[in-house]
Amino acid sequence: EIVLTQSPATLSVSPGERATLSCRASQSVSSNLAWYQQKPGQPLRLLIYGAFTRATGIPARFSGSGSGTEFTLTISSLQSEDFAVYYCQQCDNWPYTFGQGTKLEIK
Amino acid sequence: QVQLQESGPGLVKPSETLSLTCTVSGGSISSYYWSWIRQPPGKGLEWIGYVYHSGTTNYNPSLKSRVTISTDTSKNQFSLKVRSVTAADTAVYYCARSPPYSSGWCDYWGQGTLVTVSS
Numbered sequence: 001e002i003v004l005t006q007s008p009a010t011l012s013v014s015p016g017e018r019a020t021l022s023c024r025a026s027q028s029v030s031s032n033l034a035w036y037q038q039k040p041g042q043p044l045r046l047l048i049y050g051a052f053t054r055a056t057g058i059p060a061r062f063s064g065s066g067s068g069t070e071f072t073l074t075i076s077s078l079q080s081e082d083f084a085v086y087y088c089q090q091c092d093n094w095p096y097t098f099g100q101g102t103k104l105e106i107k
Numbered sequence: 108q109v110q111l112q113e114s115g116p117g118l119v120k121p122s123e124t125l126s127l128t129c130t131v132s133g134g135s136i137s138s139y140y141w142s143w144i145r146q147p148p149g150k151g152l153e154w155i156g157y158v159y160h161s162g163t164t165n166y167n168p169s170l171k172s173r174v175t176i177s178t179d180t181s182k183n184q185f186s187l188k189v190r191s192v193t194a195a196d197t198a199v200y201y202c203a204r205s206p207p208y209s210s211g212w213c214d215y216w217g218q219g220t221l222v223t224v225s226s
Contacts, residue, residue: 034212043111043216044201055214087152091211095167098152 002026002090006099012107015078021102023071023088032092035064035073038085038101047086048073075104109134111202111217119196119224125189129202129217136160136178140205141185142213143176145198153198157210158185165210192224 003026013019023033031051036044046055048064051071061076075082083106088099115127129141142157156166158176166174170189178185189196199221203213 032211036213041218043218044203044213045216046212046214049212089152089212091209094165095169096154096211098154100151 001095002029002093002097004088004090004097004099006086006088006102008102009100010103010105012105013078014107015080017078017107019075019078019082019104021073021075021086021104023066023073023099025069025071025090027093028068029090029092031067032090033064033066033071034089034091035062036087036089037082038087044087078104080106109204109215111204111215113200113202113217113220115220115222117221117223119192119222120226121193121224122191125187125192125196125222125224127187127200127202127220127222129185129187131183131185131204136180136183136185138207140207140210141176141178142203142205142210143187144201144203144213146201146219147195147198150198155187155189155200157205159210194224196222197224198222 005024007022033051035048052064063074065072085101087101110132112130119125137160140157143155146152158164173190175188199219201219202217204215
């Protein structure tokens with residue numbers, strides 16, 4: 001089973017600044033990686049799939065990069081609604097697995 | 108707009124069967140992959156398995172012997188059964204949809220339902 005390690009566990013950033021979240025895979029997942037946003041009481045929201053393709057309706061300030069074992073989610077200018085928990089998820093190998101999440105909080 | 112809603116008992120006794128249903132509205136259950144994913148309190152997300160609209164399934168090996176996922180196209184629903192539950196099965200259970208060309212990511216999710224296993 002592929003293990004995804006997200007860092008940092010918690011990231012404190014001021015509104016308007018850039019946030020960079022990392023996800024490392026225990027073995028190569030090629031570009032088969034997705035990112036999700038989770039807010040309390042709301043369904044998870046797909047942000048990125050295929051490592052860098054934005055899902056329908058996702059603002060351009062969200063971008064994904066990387067391949068193989070190292071991936072990054074960048075939020076270019078944080079808005080108040082972006083403070084949430086973010087998960088990466090691999091779909092290269094079954095069972096698909098998730099990282100433990102990064103909590104993005106207001107500084 | 109596609110919406111998914113989980114339903115089922117919030118409390119299940121140890122050794123019994125956990126049964127949940129996901130009702131899909133705003134779209135057909137046909138031509139997509141449908142998944143169950145869970146999150147124990149304070150822990151990470153675990154993909155339980157998925158079913159294709161045709162009935163083809165794939166289960167997480169860690170749960171395969173206890174899990175069944177199935178569809179009911181007449182009701183636009185799919186369901187999850189987990190047999191012989193223990194406290195370790197206590198979690199928020201999410202249903203989710205994947206696009207027809209890939210089971211790999213989920214573009215629509217339910218809000219989740221907490222199931223507690225306790226006597």
